[in-house]
Amino acid sequence: MGTIDDYLAEQNQADRDAIDRIYAIARREAPDAEQGKGYGMPALVHRGKPLLSVMRAKKHIGVYPFSQDAVAAVTGALEEHPGIGIDKGTIRFQPEHPIPTEALESLIRARLSQIDGA
Template sequence: MKEKESKNNSLGVDQYLQNLPEDQKEALEKLRQTIKTLVPDVQEYLSYKMPAYYYHGMIGGFAAFKNHCSFFPWDSKTVEQFKEELTGFKTSAGTIQFTPEKPIPNDLLKKIIERRIKENLNKLKK
């Protein structure tokens, strides 16, 4: 699979985060840094007007809403795979909702992102 072109738009993500309330901005910036630390070569850009991350396929994205933030692992199976560990978070097929006061635990977030990377790399091998 060919890497997506012109998919590195950190400036757009910076602008997205600037317009958020401080608590949401801090929570999402932490999520952003976790992704960028785990995947230094990740491509960061806006997709559907929200920050999105691509590494040999979509890893995930996030957004802020009035009463919560969401992490989108871009794969409905991912939420199901981590269902037990996500107890206490509102989820749907492709969404994990959290608040700045109750973020997704960093260890769990890392496992989810690592799973997405592994799935993307496995698709490349096929």
Template sequence: MRTFKNIDEYILLFPIEVQEKLLELRKAIHSQVQGLEEYIGYQMPAFRYRGKPFIYFAGYKKHIGVYPGAEGILNFEKDFKERKYKFSKGAVQFPITEDLPLDLISKMIQFKVREAEQKKS
């Protein structure tokens, strides 16, 4: 299995149209939260917030996977169903053929920030 040193190296493995979506997602995540630390976790691009794992994403042939954790999925299950996104206990899939749902991604990131803040106190 190939290991990656950083998110840039990971993104470069994909066709340009997937790279563009991965870069757009990365930018959207950073624009929502100051001070995120990037790393590779479970062979995927990942972010730490205040030293703790925050959110992961990954590119695939037909979708972009976002991994906000079980609580993140539960909180947005209704949205995923309404928009007909495939999801599981810990991940949601955004089709490559569609624009990223930046409004929903923004809500997911804000939920993750609130979750992290609550755990801190």
């Protein structure tokens, strides 16, 4: 897989818009992040470490912050939202049930904190 831009170009419009929205929020929180890869997936990379990847799976779009702790930091804020699934290191959703902006900002800040503190 190539860069985030390459990956987005392959998606249908609804998925592309949903995925691009998350990357846009991540870029606001981490303006120095660059396109790269994390565990073979297109990802934003901060200080050489994967920050966030967002990919379409068969039945959902997955947000992968490469950290169970970052997901745990926002679990409480997401449990009340319909259509959002949470697993150890993944947040799953559909374009018609987007992840709230505040939760995404918190998720990204949690991951940035981990990377910057390492």
